[in-house]
Amino acid sequence: MPNISKRISLFSESAIARISHMAETYEAINLSEGFPDFPPPEALRNRLKDIASQGPHQYSIDSGAQNLRQALANYRQTFAGQTLDPEQEVIVTCGGTEALMTTMMALVDPGDKVVVFSPFYEAYGTDVLLAGGEPLYVPLGQPDFTFDADVLEDAFRQHPKAIILCNPSNPCGKVFSKAELEIIAGLVQKYDAFAIVDEVYEHIVYKPTEYTYFSNLPGMYERTISCGSLSKTYSITGWRVGYIFAPPHLAAALRQLHMFMTISAPSPLQEAAVTSLGFDRSYYEGLREVYTKKRDIVMKGLDAIGIPHNVPQGAFYMLMDISEYGYDDDTAFCEDLIRKLGVALVPGSTFFHEDVHNLVRLQFAVKDETLYEALNRLEGIHCMKR
Incomplete structure (x- = not known):
């Protein structure tokens, strides 16, 4: 054999x-x-019941159902203040896991390096390796899980293709401050890299901590791929509905690869998920x-x-x-x-x-x-x- x-x-x-x-x-x-x-939420469960009999039950368009992409664009406008084109800057994926894997495969060539903060969600290192890349681990110091800017720049001096940032962080619950994110953004720009931001926990942030969207920092939107999921925010981890927000020149490449990774996220669940994105603050x-x-x-x-x-x-x-x-x-x-x-x-x-x-x-x-x-x-x- x-x-x-x-x-x-x-x-x-x-x-x-x-x-x-x-x-x-x-x-x-x-x-x-x-x-x-x-x-x-009950409204989400009731909508799913209706869709079970009404449909859709077949593939959606590969980038995601149009009404869901529009709802996601509206959602991003509400919380991040960004105006996105749902046709060119929003992709619906089969969970946040696929969003991250598609992004890694689309950006990283064999031999490319990717900066990963440690501790990290266990899939990150594996995603880099599966893409043929090399993780460059930068420690977050205990007990508050901050990074040493000099150590981080040492990693960037190796000219990584990207940095992956989980904010808020799994496993330690770290939320990067605006000042920390500005340091990271400066290095991303200085060393001509991409930023891959996992934002799945963006709405689970404890007072008085403030959340900053990395892609809103000066010069970062064109370099940032924001990956997210509806899983944790709406208690639907089994629905496998994730998304990517990216500038058009990156989203086009991501969309092409996504189509061959999973074709589309589950159509009935995409349709039901639109309801959740209509919830008020x-x-x-x-x-x-x-x-x-x-x-x-x-x-x-x-x-x-x-x-x-x-x-x-x-x-x-x-x-x-x-x-x-x-x-x-x-x-x-x-x-x-x-x-x-x-x-x-x-x-x-x-x-x-x-x-x-x-x-x-x-x-x-x-x-x-x-x-x-x-x-x-x-x-x-x-x-x-x-």
Whole structure:
């Protein structure tokens, strides 16, 4: 038999998927997979019921249903103040995952370098490698996950094709300040690079933190591909409706590749998703209040137990410090935690290029009662000390 593709050796099974499978086996509370465990808004569910009988049920145009692209352009105008042409600057993708992969494949040639901040969502490094590129990892220093501008410029001196920026960040909940983004923008321009911005958590930002759209910074729109998804904002991760905002000269290339990657996102779900983009600002304020409450429940509970953690500024993740429990292997800690206490978290080493084994990631996009039960179980964590 011939050998399988060499690119398969570039990555292994997702640690998040492996932990989730183990959580199911032990009937543990799963705080590893980053998706809401509560339903989408009722208006969205009702619209989907109508579409189930009315359609559409066939392929949409490859760049996405026209009414959804127009709704996305209106949405961008409302929140980012940008006026986009839905025919030339908006592409609907099969989830944010495809948006990122299409962007990477369209921009990166074999041998090109891409700057990636560490910690990072596990797909980023893999996407770069699958495109034939080389990740250049730049550490975000703890506890506030800021970067050293000199270290970042050292990476840019290697003339990367692009930088990928997750803002707000998975896994640490970092929201980059305007001043930080201006430093990044200056380097992108100075070294003639692109910026790929993952904005999937743009509406989950905690007061008093302010969110800045990177593509609004001077000189950045023409160099920025903004990737997003409706998944987390509307609790529809299974719908697989994502999008790309890009200037026409880049969107044309992205659209061409996207057509051969997935043809189109699911047509019935595109049609239903239009409803969500019509929600007024009160929906997004309510979303922030919901997640602020959940974040505060977890932080108060961890503080009471005595487990150190960072304070996320956005998204619905935080990192817990497990140094005092005597484990030099964070994966072994997470496996023991499932077996002994029935709570599933993700090994922090999954997200770091550096040799970090004292952190684990907790996601809190679950019902309040689930959080309270998980915290109740974590009260027994001190028995895990070695």
